[in-house]
Amino acid sequence: xxxxxxxxxxxxxxxxxxxxxxxxxxxxxxxxxxxxxxxxxxxxxxxxxxxxxxxxxxxxxxxxxxxxxxxxxxxxxxxxxxxxxxxxxxxxxxxxxxxxxxxxxxxxxxxxxxxxxxxxxxxxxxxxxxxxxxxxxxxxxxxxxxxxxxxxxxxxxxxxxxxxxxxxxxxxxxxxxxxxxxxxxxxxxxxxxxxxxxxxxxxxxxxxxxxxxxxxxxxx
Numbered sequence: 001x002x003x004x005x006x007x008x009x010x011x012x013x014x015x016x017x018x019x020x021x022x023x024x025x026x027x028x029x030x031x032x033x034x035x036x037x038x039x040x041x042x043x044x045x046x047x048x049x050x051x052x053x054x055x056x057x058x059x060x061x062x063x064x065x066x067x068x069x070x071x072x073x074x075x076x077x078x079x080x081x082x083x084x085x086x087x088x089x090x091x092x093x094x095x096x097x098x099x100x101x102x103x104x105x106x107x108x109x110x111x112x113x114x115x116x117x118x119x120x121x122x123x124x125x126x127x128x129x130x131x132x133x134x135x136x137x138x139x140x141x142x143x144x145x146x147x148x149x150x151x152x153x154x155x156x157x158x159x160x161x162x163x164x165x166x167x168x169x170x171x172x173x174x175x176x177x178x179x180x181x182x183x184x185x186x187x188x189x190x191x192x193x194x195x196x197x198x199x200x201x202x203x204x205x206x207x208x209x210x211x212x213x214x215x216x217x218x219x220x
Contacts, residue, residue: 004150004175006058007143008040011136011156012067013129015039018157018191019181023207033085035215036065037092042212043153043179047203058151062094064139068129069099074122081219088217103130137164144168144176151175153203157191165195177201181210 016034024032040063048057070078086097107115107123114122136156141164143152152174154161168176180192182204192202 001056004056004058005061006151007062007149008153009139010036010065012065014156014158019210022181023210033215034213036063036089037095039213042209065097066132066135068102084219100131103128133158133160140164140168144171144174149174153177155179162193166197179203
């Protein structure tokens with residue numbers, strides 16, 4: 001039986017934060033950064049091992065990564081680190097990283113202007129990814145339509161993406177699956193998103209898979 005040509009669509013921050021919260025809740029987030037290719041290789045291996053007899057195995061063809069990009073003016077170091085990570089991850093031709101600028105909220109003065117610190121830099125009160133879930137949904141649909149793709153695995157626990165799963169399944173072309181974190185020892189799990197139309201395969205990844213997916217590159 002021929003293997004399935006697989007694309008993994010990754011909501012990067014979601015995968016990183018849910019994994020860290022479940023398996024490394026007390027560790028600095030930068031110490032357990034998820035490398036998309038390591039994650040995807042581990043995901044495909046575990047998925048294949050858990051298939052029933054007669055079911056096709058998958059071969060990793062593409063990894064599509066979506067994440068927020070800090071401001072170069074406000075967060076110069078995180079911005080540079082983010083770009084360095086994209087360069088590192090895209091060393092493998094199968095990986096494509098798409099960045100979307102973060103949305104910032106600021107402290108305001110009485111007259112509504114942005115408050116600044118003693119260096120004249122705006123005082124930030126919040127940073128938030130915006131539109132990454134939409135990019136993931138669009139990628140899911142695009143890959144599901146691609147005749148060169150047999151399987152699309154959505155790596156996210158964002159329930160806002162559940163309607164996109166239903167739409168991708170309704171196309172009746174590529175097979176659609178999901179992935180989630182699962183701690184069998186402590187009975188913990190990240191949210192497993194599910195379409196409303198029917199049940200689909202979900203690959204559960206444990207703490208060992210999370211550690212194997214870490215990016216240990218020493219970014220400055």
